[in-house]
Amino acid sequence: MYICVCNAISERQVQEAIAQGAADLGDLQAQLGIATCCGQCADTATDYLPGGRYAVEHVSEAVAPERVVQAPLLSSVEIRRVA
Ligand code: FES
Incomplete structure (x- = not known):
């Protein structure tokens, strides 16, 4: 998608x-x-x-992999205990 039609600048170029x-x-x-x-x-x-309103996507993509926390999945029994 073009962001700037006059200069043919795409969304990707801006990103x-x-x-x-x-x-x-x-x-x-x-x-x-x-x-x-x-x-x-x-x-x-x-x-x-x-x-900006489209910047959130960029921020989430920019998070370093070592900062991503893996949460364990709960079994159905564990979910019932929590609920
Ligand atoms: S659309 Fe970008 S300067 Fe005209």
Whole structure:
């Protein structure tokens, strides 16, 4: 999906730029040229930045594997005891 139609910049390009350190719209403009023509894509691009509504996916993907906690599955008997 294109985020910036004027400059043919895709969602993937925006995500990669953010993963590589782009932290604000100015960084995306400098690195990709996004929102440098009509500017209609600025709000959508900003939504991918940290704190934006699409940023949650990036945060969860960025969690280091060693920080993921594996919880044991409970048997049906154990679930009844807990409930
Ligand atoms: S859609 Fe991005 S500058 Fe026009």
